[in-house]
Amino acid sequence: MPWWLARSWPLMALATATVVLGGCATTPIASSNATQAPPDRLLAFQERGQDTNATLVITRDQGFLGSGCYYSVTLNGTVAARLDVGETARFYVIPGEILMRVGRDPLGKGLCGLGQDEWTQRETVVRQGETKYFRLSSDANGKTDIQRSE
Numbered sequence: 001m002p003w004w005l006a007r008s009w010p011l012m013a014l015a016t017a018t019v020v021l022g023g024c025a026t027t028p029i030a031s032s033n034a035t036q037a038p039p040d041r042l043l044a045f046q047e048r049g050q051d052t053n054a055t056l057v058i059t060r061d062q063g064f065l066g067s068g069c070y071y072s073v074t075l076n077g078t079v080a081a082r083l084d085v086g087e088t089a090r091f092y093v094i095p096g097e098i099l100m101r102v103g104r105d106p107l108g109k110g111l112c113g114l115g116q117d118e119w120t121q122r123e124t125v126v127r128q129g130e131t132k133y134f135r136l137s138s139d140a141n142g143k144t145d146i147q148r149s150e
Contacts, residue, residue, distance in 0.1 A: 026061030026085075026138045028149065034059045034088035041082040045075055045091035052092040054126035056100070058146070059088040060136040069112035070105040071136055071144055074119075082107065083136060095128045102136050102146045120145050 045052070058073055060083040070082040073089070075098055081089045082105050103119040105112060120143070126132055135149040 026063035028135055028137070029059060029062045029086055031057050031059040031088045031133060031149075034086050037081055037083055037087040037089040041070070041084075042080070042089055043082070044078045044080045045093055048092040051094050053128055054093050054095040055131040056091045056093060056098065056124075056126065056134060057088060057131060058083070058091065058100075058134045058136055059149070060085060061138065062086045063138070069108050071102055071138075072105045073136065073146075074101040075099070079106070093126065095126055095130070097123060097125050099123055100134065100146050102144045104144075118143070122146050124148075 045056075048055075056075070058081070060071060062085055070084055072079055073081045073083060073091075075091060075093060077099070080091055083089060099121060100123070101119045101121040104114070124132060124134075133149045134146050137145050137147070139145070
């Protein structure tokens with residue numbers, strides 16, 4: 001091995017790892033450009049009514065990380081949806097405080113079953129007639145998050 005290559009390979013390895021790991025985080029997608037989640041994976045909060053007149057729109061980011069597994073969205077303790085990469089869903093809720101939890105799908109099998117006990121939760125308050133938009137993301141370590149988007 002040439003001397004210059006022997007001295008520079010650690011630097012090249014570090015640069016490659018940085019690019020690879022940096023590229024593993026998910027990328028936001030606008031809910032208007034996302035694919036609507038299919039009805040069989042929308043499990044709750046799908047009926048708009050007199051009492052359920054506030055709306056949450058949750059869109060899962062695009063990207064390779066976690067793309068083989070669904071992520072679950074839970075609203076106030078009820079599993080509301082199982083979302084794939086680049087999918088969006090609308091949920092009709094009673095106005096007030098909503099506890100949102102996201103994580104690996106509890107129905108996942110094999111590798112998709114790993115980490116099912118790791119959830120991220122956030123609270124939000126929605127008013128009557130209000131629509132709020134949220135983004136379901138994953139970092140390079142596979143940690144899910146849900147945050148406000150607009």
